[in-house]
Amino acid sequence: MILKNCVGLITGASQGLGKAFAEALLKKEAKVVICDINHAQGADTKAELDQRYGPGRTTFMACDVTSLPQMKDVFCETVQMFGRLDVLCNNAGINNERSWEKTISVNLVALIQASYLALDHMRCDRGGHGGSIVNVASMSGRN
Numbered sequence: 001m002i003l004k005n006c007v008g009l010i011t012g013a014s015q016g017l018g019k020a021f022a023e024a025l026l027k028k029e030a031k032v033v034i035c036d037i038n039h040a041q042g043a044d045t046k047a048e049l050d051q052r053y054g055p056g057r058t059t060f061m062a063c064d065v066t067s068l069p070q071m072k073d074v075f076c077e078t079v080q081m082f083g084r085l086d087v088l089c090n091n092a093g094i095n096n097e098r099s100w101e102k103t104i105s106v107n108l109v110a111l112i113q114a115s116y117l118a119l120d121h122m123r124c125d126r127g128g129h130g131g132s133i134v135n136v137a138s139m140s141g142r143n
């Protein structure tokens with residue numbers, strides 16, 4: 001898949017699978033926005049990816065995916081900074097057995113909200129270029 005100069009936004013990408021997805025896009029010469037609730041880890045990861053893949057290709061935006069105003073800002077800043085959005089990866093997820101409401105809010109509601117926001121920027125009839133939305137799930141979701 002040709003991703004050169006494409007722009008990907010990955011939620012929960014300060015560490016773990018999200019960080020690995022960011023690296024996969026950077027290796028294909030895309031630009032990446034990593035957004036995460038963990039400011040310190042996000043800043044460290046941006047610095048590490050800048051060193052590995054060159055400056056100006058990775059941006060960190062601190063946000064809580066369950067906050068619609070924060071997510072609206074993340075999408076607007078992404079397009080202002082890089083001029084386009086081609087890939088959204090809804091990766092942020094938690095496994096909080098003490099609060100099923102919070103788990104549903106992060107793993108499901110935020111994913112749907114972010115997907116609608118992405119469509120606003122990707123839709124060809126609204127000035128976008130189309131794009132792809134990748135949702136990360138779990139076998140736990142089947143049980």
Ligand SMILES: NC(=O)c1ccc[n+]([C@@H]2O[C@H](COP(=O)([O-])OP(=O)(O)OC[C@H]3O[C@@H](n4cnc5c(N)ncnc54)[C@H](O)[C@@H]3O)[C@@H](O)[C@H]2O)c1
Nearest residue numbers: 012014015016017018036037038064065091092093137138
């Ligand atoms: N690791 C596994 O074995 C596994 C298995 C099945 C599914 N998954 C799914 O893969 C995804 C990534 O998992 P991982 O193992 O890399 O997890 P991880 O805990 O290492 O990383 C998740 C990231 O999401 C961020 N995050 C959490 N809540 C957030 C919020 N409200 N707003 C913004 N960012 C938030 C965290 O700060 C963290 O950086 C998750 O959706 C998880 O459910 C992982």
Ligand SMILES: CC[C@@H](O)/C=C/C=C\C[C@@H](O)/C=C/C=C/C=C\[C@@H](O)CCCC(=O)O
Nearest residue numbers: 016092093094095096107137138139140141
């Ligand atoms: C229970 C694992 C998964 O459903 C939820 C993950 C939520 C947050 C990510 C991270 O903090 C924890 C990951 C833990 C993974 C544990 C075991 C995995 O090997 C399970 C793989 C099967 C699957 O859930 O798809």
